Amino acid sequence: MNYKNIEVKKTTIKLVYTSMLIAISLIGSLIKIQGSIALDSMAGFFSALFLGPAYGALVASIGHILTAFTSGFPLTLPIHIIITLQMGLFAYIFGVVYRKSNGILASIIAIILNGIGAVLILVPVTTWLKLPLHGWTFFYAMVGPLSLTSAVNVVLAYIIYKSIENKFSIR
Template identity: 50%
Template structure:
């Protein structure tokens, strides 16, 4: 009986943390770098470390949804749906790689996937979805701010996670 109660209590705590981090993503979504680039993914990256890759993916995906919604879906809804999935996948991989390879490798992978690789993937998708601003001009415009925001989001998530771990142990 105690195991069931502890499991139930643990699930409520994890769900509460997820809700709080999604709320923090909403706040980060209001801090825009450029267009729909914002500080919404830091809570998702942190959740991937603190709660696990699946919860990190959920928080990161919903964080991008909130940023896109507060920006008016500037890259169209279909493109942002793809980006929501992409953000969830990147946060998930960040959490998985952190467990297997540590902070440096997971951070580099997350930054590269979220910055240059994500922007590169957006090039053909922007053409397919018929965005007015598409292709290589889109890439050259987004690569620097998106990569810098990725560095900040991943670094802050890792910093908070490490500080919290140090305090809890």
């Protein structure tokens, strides 16, 4: 088997895993904590470790859109588009930090970004859009549940990845 065939096989395997992880993300999107806060991003954070940061960004982004869709876009479509971009970025950063440093640091950064940073970014946006829950009221209402759910998603992704890390190698 030549190099090109090996690369095609790896790409096909990654696409199949990505599809399966998006399906898992859909299942997680149905396990809601509050509004559109759910267990959808665990698959995205796992993908960032297992398949690579770009795949993690893709799965996390699609995962959030699925959660927003199954929740009826409670924060409006523009806010959920921003959150979708945030989720992709945070999963990507998680994967990069893990590769360059370690899982503990990557997990801490991902939890802070997703739990606090995401809501901080939305404070002026929710105020500008004049949502019923906006500004600092929005921040205080969301930061606790989002931080807790972020911790659950990130820690579960990390634990699952570490438990299979040496059993599967597709990179």
